Amino acid sequence: MARQDPGSEDPGWLEADGPSEVVAAAKTQRRIAIGYVLVFAIAILAVPAVTVALPWWSGSRLLGGMSPSFVTVAGGLYAFFLFLGVAAARLARRVEGQMLGTSEDEGPEP
Amino acid sequence: MSGVDSVSLVVLAIVAVFVSVVAWRRTRATTVDFFLAGRRTGMITNAAAICGDYLSAASFLGVAAAVYASGSDGLWYATGFAAGFVPVLLFVAAPLRRLGTVSLPDFLAVRFRSDRLRVAAVVAVELVILSYLVPQAVGSGLTWELLIGEGIAGLSPYATGVVVSTLAVSGIVAIGGMRGTTWNQALQFGFLLAVVIWLSALSWSGGFSYPAAVEEASAAPLQVVVGDELVTVRDRLRGGAATFGEPGGRYGPMGQLALLVTLVLGTAGLPHVMNRYFTAATGSAARMATVWVLGLAGSFYALAVMLGTAARVLIAEQADQPWLGPLTVDGVLRVPEHALLVLGRLLAGTPGLAVVSAAAFAAMVSTIGGLLLAAAASFGHDVFSRILRPHGGPRDAVVAGRVAVLVVSVLAAVAALAVEPAQLLTTFPSLIATMVTWAFALAGSALTPVLLLGIWWRGATTRGAVAGIWVGGALAVFALTVGLVSGADPADGWGAVLLAPTLVTAPVSALTIVLVSRLDADQGVVTAVWTRMHGTAEDRWAERVARATLRTRR
Amino acid sequence: MTRTVGPLVLAVTALWTVVTVVSQVLAEPPLSPLVTIAAGVLLTNVLILGYGSTLRGPRQPRPRAPRPPRRQERSDVLPAGLTEDAADQAVSLLLPLLGGDAVSITDHERMLAFAGPGHDHHARGSPLYAPAREEVLSSGRTLAVSGRGDDVIGCPDPGCPLRSAAIAPLRVGEQVIGSVTVYRQTDDPPRLALVEAAAGILSLHLELGELQSRERRASDAELDALRAQINPHFLFNTLNTIASRIRTDPEDARQLLVRLSDFLRHALRPWGQFAGFSQEYAFVRTYVTLEQARFGDRLNVEYDIDPAVLGVEIPVLIVQPLVENAIKHGATGKVGRTTVRLRARVDPLSRTVGVTVKDDGVGMDGPTREAVLAGEQVSDSSGVGLSNIRARLELLFGDRHRFDVRSAPTTGTTIHLEIPLR
Structure with a gap:
């Protein structure tokens, strides 16, 4: 779906956003961010909570001398943060593309 | 020590000066160029520069030291440092860039349309910068002490390190501006990452096995040096003796929670890191840069943690080396911050020590550079050209910024000289990392709440924001002072909350903002600001221009 | 089992496997079965709640190839007449x-x-x-x-x-x-x-x-008629607004023209009965921007859109007419400021999309409401009427949809629409 002149090299004008649609987009982005930050908080607080609740978590051995707790904190959480970040950034960008601007600007699918 | 070390230091200094001079020649010293690298930084370069700003002595030496000294509990520093970027990504990155201002106080002032808020924010920002600069200066002092071991011009080795690093970096920043430091930061982060990878590769090729090392380190109770004696660390969770591989070596539940919240919330309020976001090309680019930061910083921290473990094991194994004698007591380092430096020498001889020292200096230089620049931007731009001399030219603002750089760095150096590392080390193993958390606590209490609510809540008013900054900042300073003066136990209970107060102060600050804003009769209309901050019009236009340019080139 | 619940089933299975392996096989000694069950139940609940949450974001709209209407796919004995x-x-x-x-x-x-x-x-x-x-x-x-x-x-x-x-x-x-x-x-x-x-x-x-x-022919014809049925008053008003701004605020006039062209493009696009919600939402936004240019501060529109709803497919030309109705009944009949709220949610568990359009305009009394729903011409009602929307939904979904109109004089009108996810 493109305009009549898809090959044009004119970047066009700065198309302004309407205030009410920006408010809507910000609200939706806030929902997304709060949802993700809850997941983040639960995950990151679950580690110390499990440490206190389950002796097995820090006492047993998964890989050689490492306990599940050690593996999680030494590597697992970084991978989790990255995964969370990629998911959140992609979602935020797609939602932005769909809630603001005209349909031809809908963000390129990553 | 040996001549090799001084040579590599000289090389590092030459590289830094070279980069700055090249950048300086490309920089027309307009305000935007000086403070913001002309707003044309690539995404990955920007991500690397953010890491360069962020990864300081606390990350490079401090994380390994925390792991070395506290085992499993020391890992939480690294986790907290990396986790801090998740809220930044979710809540701050894109809107911060989209409003298109010059510095953190400028952002808040434009959002709330108030110069009173600008002043409050500048005070908070300068305070955070100062408290972040001190541990960096302490780190350079400690490194100089170990590496060179001699003072210049009658100063102690520690004092020499502090003075030399301060002078060098403030010189670079005052001359080069941010374009210089953007490339500098990105390069220095690359250097840091390379050094960490190199050390890891060396230890792997030497037959090092991570799981086996954790096993070995956990075999005996965890011990640290206090005074001249080895002391067994008490397990804070279960009582008895703590071991390396299990939690409890440093924190009780409250201590861990307080530290984590402090680090996670603090990052979003760090002016030198947030200022980088203004240089991204678009809001989405700022967000994607944060994703890169999560990846890059995550890899860095995972390796740094592993090296801390390696240091624990290897140093104990080779404690009979004669040069290790004065540094250790029965195979345990006196100063945990020396862990990576010693590991470098163990793995690659004196060149290894030189390279690690150079990396430590690079970390400090890049962070100090970012901090001084943020100080310059918030003073030169926000105070001088907006309030003191609204009609002065951009040159005056740049000059004011340079003056601010010198003032702040001298203050930080004086504070670092006043600190006696040897005394604090007994209360705080891994001193640098601990001192950095104080800066995080200030930032997270005074700046993060107002930033988050200002971005996402239209009802926040100027009065609410000002009250939030003052209440949050004052409470944090108060809590830290009481904690330090009373010698509270940072590991658990109230002591932990006093020394990492964000857990309490940030909610109080947020609550203040909400209450004062609700009672405020002067509800400003934010429509225009909101449309710029959350709208993507400029992003879309920039992307279309970029696409059109690409098509023309093809 | 439907396609969209499949991943949830897989995830729950994988979760219990992991929980069992971690707590019973890897752990030395194995944990008590109670711990396994508690952890499994807790995580399953989190998963189910998370499945319905905003985190999953918009579903990808399927490729919009022109596909035959659904009912032809049924393999009846004599599906296509006496051939x-x-x-x-x-x-x-x-x-x-x-x-x-x-x-x-x-x-x-x-x-x-x-x-x-x-x-x-x-x-x-x-x-x-x-x-x-x-x-x-x-x-x-x-x-x-x-x-x-x-x-x-x-x-x-x-x-x-x-x-x-x-x-x-x-x-x-x-x-x-x-x-x-x-x-x-x-x-x-x-x-x-x-x-x-x-x-x-x-x-x-x-x-x-x-x-x-026959129905299919009728509804396709109806849709074509709807596409062509842009309210002429709206067009005249918009053009007048633009004309009056060309001198006073050329930049604003240009923005409005861009929006108008976008509006016409949406209104006349030749796609089938369904389109992604984001398309329809964009259509609503363009329309509202143009109306706001006319009404100025008197018209306030608030959107509340769940991120997950953006990618679902909904029948075309349903949401915009609802909003148009709300603005017409709200803003034009009333002095002072009107607020129209559009709220869209998706419920992946009951597999429905809910759309609510609410205005605080003059509202309708019982008989008027019945008359509007029955499709009688109440007042200046060119454009797409509620009865038309209702008939099309009836045709497309049979009794698998809900269409509620709540209205009372002075309190405004609320229209709630619930249709199945495709």
């Missing part, structure tokens, strides 16, 4: 059921399909021989005949093995459009009641197929 292919299928289905040796289906002129002995000379396209059939076709009664000869089966081939038959008419509505014949090789004709029942079933299918294709 030769369909008749072929029907006779081979009927042959074993009706207790005869051969079965045929005809229309008024010729044989459409034949199965059983004698198919060599009763083949498709051959003329109709039995005089009794003509009576059936004209009278619509069911007849049985037996015995060879011109007056009975009427087959000109002397070697034909068929000796008796029962002939029943096929109807669509009141009209006889063909016949079903069951033959036997004995003189004892097949049971009339059975043949009549079979013909009745076939007739019913034919009738349904006819009805559907």
Whole structure:
């Protein structure tokens, strides 16, 4: 779906956003961010909570001398943060593309 | 020590000066160029520069030291440092860039349309910068002490390190501006990452096995040096003796929670890191840069943690080396911050020590550079050209910024000289990392709440924001002072909350903002600001221009 | 199992596997089963709640290839009317059921399909021989005949093995459009009641197929009519607004023109009955921006959009007319500021999309509401009326949707719409 002149090299004008649609987009982005930050908080607080609740978590051995707790904190959480970040950034960008601007600007699918 | 070390230091200094001079020649010293690298930084370069700003002595030496000294509990520093970027990504990155201002106080002032808020924010920002600069200066002092071991011009080795690093970096920043430091930061982060990878590769090729090392380190109770004696660390969770591989070596539940919240919330309020976001090309680019930061910083921290473990094991194994004698007591380092430096020498001889020292200096230089620049931007731009001399030219603002750089760095150096590392080390193993958390606590209490609510809540008013900054900042300073003066136990209970107060102060600050804003009769209309901050019009236009340019080139 | 719940099923299975392995196999010693169950239940709940949450974001709209309408996909016996292919299928289905040796289906002129002995000379396209059939076709009664000869089966081939038959008419509505014949090789004709029942079933299918294709034609035509049905008042008003700004605020006028072109593009796009919600939302936004240019501060529109709803497919030209109605009934009949709220949610567990449009305008009393819903012209109601929207939803979803209108004078109108996820 493109305009009549898809090959044009004119970047066009700065198309302004309407205030009410920006408010809507910000609200939706806030929902997304709060949802993700809850997941983040639960995950990151679950580690110390499990440490206190389950002796097995820090006492047993998964890989050689490492306990599940050690593996999680030494590597697992970084991978989790990255995964969370990629998911959140992609979602935020797609939602932005769909809630603001005209349909031809809908963000390129990553 | 040996001549090799001084040579590599000289090389590092030459590289830094070279980069700055090249950048300086490309920089027309307009305000935007000086403070913001002309707003044309690539995404990955920007991500690397953010890491360069962020990864300081606390990350490079401090994380390994925390792991070395506290085992499993020391890992939480690294986790907290990396986790801090998740809220930044979710809540701050894109809107911060989209409003298109010059510095953190400028952002808040434009959002709330108030110069009173600008002043409050500048005070908070300068305070955070100062408290972040001190541990960096302490780190350079400690490194100089170990590496060179001699003072210049009658100063102690520690004092020499502090003075030399301060002078060098403030010189670079005052001359080069941010374009210089953007490339500098990105390069220095690359250097840091390379050094960490190199050390890891060396230890792997030497037959090092991570799981086996954790096993070995956990075999005996965890011990640290206090005074001249080895002391067994008490397990804070279960009582008895703590071991390396299990939690409890440093924190009780409250201590861990307080530290984590402090680090996670603090990052979003760090002016030198947030200022980088203004240089991204678009809001989405700022967000994607944060994703890169999560990846890059995550890899860095995972390796740094592993090296801390390696240091624990290897140093104990080779404690009979004669040069290790004065540094250790029965195979345990006196100063945990020396862990990576010693590991470098163990793995690659004196060149290894030189390279690690150079990396430590690079970390400090890049962070100090970012901090001084943020100080310059918030003073030169926000105070001088907006309030003191609204009609002065951009040159005056740049000059004011340079003056601010010198003032702040001298203050930080004086504070670092006043600190006696040897005394604090007994209360705080891994001193640098601990001192950095104080800066995080200030930032997270005074700046993060107002930033988050200002971005996402239209009802926040100027009065609410000002009250939030003052209440949050004052409470944090108060809590830290009481904690330090009373010698509270940072590991658990109230002591932990006093020394990492964000857990309490940030909610109080947020609550203040909400209450004062609700009672405020002067509800400003934010429509225009909101449309710029959350709208993507400029992003879309920039992307279309970029696409059109690409098509023309093809 | 539907496609969208599949991942949840997989995830729950994987989760329990992991929980069991971690707590029972990896742990030394294994944890108590209670811990495993507690952890599994907790995590499953988190998963189910998370599945419905905003984190999953918009579903990817499927590629918008023009696809045949749904109902054609049903494999009925006579799906596409009385054609030769369909008749072929029907006779081979009927042959074993009706207790005869051969079965045929005809229309008024010729044989459409034949199965059983004698198919060599009763083949498709051959003329109709039995005089009794003509009576059936004209009278619509069911007849049985037996015995060879011109007056009975009427087959000109002397070697034909068929000796008796029962002939029943096929109807669509009141009209006889063909016949079903069951033959036997004995003189004892097949049971009339059975043949009549079979013909009745076939007739019913034919009738349904006819009805559907007529509806489909009607709704497609209706949609085309809707596309062309842009409210002329709206267009004039918008053009006037733009004209008046060209001098005072050229930048604003240009923005409005861009929006107007976008609006027309959306309104006239030739796609099918469904489009992604984001498309329809963009359409609503352009429309609202143009209206806001006219009403200024008097019109305030608030959107509350769940991120997950952006990618689902909804019928085209439903949401924008609802908003247009709300603005019309809210803003034009009232002095002062009007607020219109559009709220869209998706519920992945009940698999529905909910859209609510609420205004705080003058509202309607009971009789007016009934009249509007019944499609009567209440006032200046060009544009797409509620009755039209209701009829289309009825057509597309049958009773698998909800369409509530709540309204009272002075409190405004709330329209809530719930349709199944596709």
